[in-house]
Amino acid sequence: MMLKGFILCVGDELLTGQTLDANSPWLAQELSAQGVTVVGMAVAPDQKDALIDAIRHAAAGADVLIITGGLGPTEDDLTRPAIADLLAVPLVEDATSLRDIEAFFSSLGRRMSDANRVQAALPRGARAIRNTCGTAPGIRARYRDTTIFALPGVPHEMRVMFAQTVIPEIAGAGGACCYATRTLYTHGIGESDLGERIRDLMARGRNPAVGTTAKQGVIGIRIYARGASGEEAQALLDRDARELRGRLGNLIFGADDERLAAAVAGLLREKRRTIATAESCTGGWAAKQLSDIPGSSAYFLSGIVCYSNEAKVNLLGVPREIIERHGAVSAEVAESMALRCRALAASDYALSITGIAGPDGGTPDKPVGLVYIALADAAGCDVSRHLFGEFRTRDEIRERSCTTALNRLRLKLLA
Amino acid sequence: MMLKGFILCVGDELLTGQTLDANSPWLAQELSAQGVTVVGMAVAPDQKDALIDAIRHAAAGADVLIITGGLGPTEDDLTRPAIADLLAVPLVEDATSLRDIEAFFSSLGRRMSDANRVQAALPRGARAIRNTCGTAPGIRARYRDTTIFALPGVPHEMRVMFAQTVIPEIAGAGGACCYATRTLYTHGIGESDLGERIRDLMARGRNPAVGTTAKQGVIGIRIYARGASGEEAQALLDRDARELRGRLGNLIFGADDERLAAAVAGLLREKRRTIATAESCTGGWAAKQLSDIPGSSAYFLSGIVCYSNEAKVNLLGVPREIIERHGAVSAEVAESMALRCRALAASDYALSITGIAGPDGGTPDKPVGLVYIALADAAGCDVSRHLFGEFRTRDEIRERSCTTALNRLRLKLLA
Numbered sequence: 001m002m003l004k005g006f007i008l009c010v011g012d013e014l015l016t017g018q019t020l021d022a023n024s025p026w027l028a029q030e031l032s033a034q035g036v037t038v039v040g041m042a043v044a045p046d047q048k049d050a051l052i053d054a055i056r057h058a059a060a061g062a063d064v065l066i067i068t069g070g071l072g073p074t075e076d077d078l079t080r081p082a083i084a085d086l087l088a089v090p091l092v093e094d095a096t097s098l099r100d101i102e103a104f105f106s107s108l109g110r111r112m113s114d115a116n117r118v119q120a121a122l123p124r125g126a127r128a129i130r131n132t133c134g135t136a137p138g139i140r141a142r143y144r145d146t147t148i149f150a151l152p153g154v155p156h157e158m159r160v161m162f163a164q165t166v167i168p169e170i171a172g173a174g175g176a177c178c179y180a181t182r183t184l185y186t187h188g189i190g191e192s193d194l195g196e197r198i199r200d201l202m203a204r205g206r207n208p209a210v211g212t213t214a215k216q217g218v219i220g221i222r223i224y225a226r227g228a229s230g231e232e233a234q235a236l237l238d239r240d241a242r243e244l245r246g247r248l249g250n251l252i253f254g255a256d257d258e259r260l261a262a263a264v265a266g267l268l269r270e271k272r273r274t275i276a277t278a279e280s281c282t283g284g285w286a287a288k289q290l291s292d293i294p295g296s297s298a299y300f301l302s303g304i305v306c307y308s309n310e311a312k313v314n315l316l317g318v319p320r321e322i323i324e325r326h327g328a329v330s331a332e333v334a335e336s337m338a339l340r341c342r343a344l345a346a347s348d349y350a351l352s353i354t355g356i357a358g359p360d361g362g363t364p365d366k367p368v369g370l371v372y373i374a375l376a377d378a379a380g381c382d383v384s385r386h387l388f389g390e391f392r393t394r395d396e397i398r399e400r401s402c403t404t405a406l407n408r409l410r411l412k413l414l415a
Numbered sequence: 416m417m418l419k420g421f422i423l424c425v426g427d428e429l430l431t432g433q434t435l436d437a438n439s440p441w442l443a444q445e446l447s448a449q450g451v452t453v454v455g456m457a458v459a460p461d462q463k464d465a466l467i468d469a470i471r472h473a474a475a476g477a478d479v480l481i482i483t484g485g486l487g488p489t490e491d492d493l494t495r496p497a498i499a500d501l502l503a504v505p506l507v508e509d510a511t512s513l514r515d516i517e518a519f520f521s522s523l524g525r526r527m528s529d530a531n532r533v534q535a536a537l538p539r540g541a542r543a544i545r546n547t548c549g550t551a552p553g554i555r556a557r558y559r560d561t562t563i564f565a566l567p568g569v570p571h572e573m574r575v576m577f578a579q580t581v582i583p584e585i586a587g588a589g590g591a592c593c594y595a596t597r598t599l600y601t602h603g604i605g606e607s608d609l610g611e612r613i614r615d616l617m618a619r620g621r622n623p624a625v626g627t628t629a630k631q632g633v634i635g636i637r638i639y640a641r642g643a644s645g646e647e648a649q650a651l652l653d654r655d656a657r658e659l660r661g662r663l664g665n666l667i668f669g670a671d672d673e674r675l676a677a678a679v680a681g682l683l684r685e686k687r688r689t690i691a692t693a694e695s696c697t698g699g700w701a702a703k704q705l706s707d708i709p710g711s712s713a714y715f716l717s718g719i720v721c722y723s724n725e726a727k728v729n730l731l732g733v734p735r736e737i738i739e740r741h742g743a744v745s746a747e748v749a750e751s752m753a754l755r756c757r758a759l760a761a762s763d764y765a766l767s768i769t770g771i772a773g774p775d776g777g778t779p780d781k782p783v784g785l786v787y788i789a790l791a792d793a794a795g796c797d798v799s800r801h802l803f804g805e806f807r808t809r810d811e812i813r814e815r816s817c818t819t820a821l822n823r824l825r826l827k828l829l830a
Binding site for chain 2: 013014015016017018019020024026028030038040041042043044045050053057061072075076107132133154179211222224277279281282283285286287288292294295296300303304306308310311315345346358359360395398
């Protein structure tokens, strides 16, 4: 039998549009991947009667109801009392949960405040879902024919608890129709050009469904395959993924959660090469991305953020006359930054970025969005010039600069 | 009388998590700004009975129901027949809408296909909402005490039609009620401790409504004020904001879109002070945040990412024997990093961060999450030790490290 699921989010901040709900789409993907048909999603306010009504309505059509949010320690956290009222049972303190919360605080060297004690309360007969990443335990309860899982709204806690508790209970229960999904990420091609190269795969009604989304120069290609079994869906998905990799080659840098920096990190490790960075307009963002990856000390040696001209001269050793003759945003300075950075760090590669991120500082000759990126290695140094567009925001220009720089390193490592 | 609103989105692609619903948050903001209290949001599938049930439930608590999606020309566009069935009336072709759709296609030099003809059908007694940007007209209908506005799911079309049709009908109808909202951001206090200090302001049913949300050590306090006029709402909001600032003082670093780095930047500019950074485990993230702010060259001089011990010694000049005696993650190394960084950059302040971001590299003595932060100025150097928790992700530990470091600089600038 195919399970039906419902996702209910709790929080006034969602109903005023102040906060975006990232939990529901994630849960929808996870439930779908398990073969659960999500029949509805809803958002309920921090108001007990309305919340009880929302839970009752959500449960009516669903075998599994996932609730997120409303489990915090404050007055406006009402998921616990709402479930208790719906089940017509009192809230009782759960000794294990209380110990967990106390232990959580002592692991941080703090004492649990009285306010947190309420988080250990559970509707009588319900089961606590252990939270190993925060204070709020979740709740597993049965209401008529529905299993309710109430989880915290903090995405990281919610995801871990979902994986540990909900997945084992629903896995395989989905029955007849299964899904498999993957997103391949590309850099170096526009969305419409990409669309023309894979038009046949994107045809409406085709299985797998293939679609694209663009974000700051990175185009994602989503594959969504349906099958009578998980294996069948997976096989269809794998066939399309192979076809896309065959057509697009090195334009594809990763899949699903794999960021560009992770792809670069994988290649640096595999080839036992090291990298150092020298950044002006990106201000450390490229270094941040390289060090996002666990174990980055194996390949990432150092970064210099030489935001001022003084720093370019004093920290990095760029000759002052090059800056004076060509300006800080120039191919010559980018090259010198990369070469000096490589020499100082004694790394295999060095990346440098200098440009005008805006919103001010542009001139007709050197507009906002002009960025030079240099990549130095034992053989020398290549500089590329980019115009990311005056209409873009500072964040966008900085993000595209980092992506372009990391992708140049990736292609060099693949060459 | 205060109007209650409900937002219902139609589409299977939302229930599988393939597509993010950007319409609902936008509508929530617009309705709130008009004084409409959004009492719920929901997503319904492309399945007629479920959709009818969702519309009925949504309408039950609302004066105004906004439906988006399901108005296209294909088989799975079911908003039209669902509303007709709910109202127990037939669908009838609307001559004006048909002419509009034909005119839309001829303006593109194309002929209307038969499939589009169905888009001119309306539940009998309902009114068409003209679509000047696409083919699908909207529907305005009354169901019991609820006014239903069904609009296309295409964001651009939906927004224009909402502004042209819904706004004039609800503007001021909230009557008597307008809203003003602000979020104050704090760092340096836990959510439950904060909740205890402002418990009276967070009391249920109070106006303004005050609630808290936590994200990586930053607690937001949302104030949501209602008044008979915009001025009254604003005055109530200002009174609460003053009260909160009085009670919480320097714990509050900013409001609404103001990030911590922007607050720090404002203080550095105001006091004409400069900063440089030396980062190990955060890998450039603090520098990135300081340079996020336009015009940061006025105060941010340079950053050094000394990820390896070699870089700490060679780039920064940390004495090798300090690293060997105390380890790279130690108060002594943090202090030396900050002092050397300040000397090299000739800045007023220097911040250093060294720690174990994980997931690997922890020991019983120095667990994952142990971070030292040093702040040097002309008077000397202060080091603080933090345990951000072994259970946290690498990203979380790095983000909390940067936030804590920037907040130390903020408090120093305020002292």
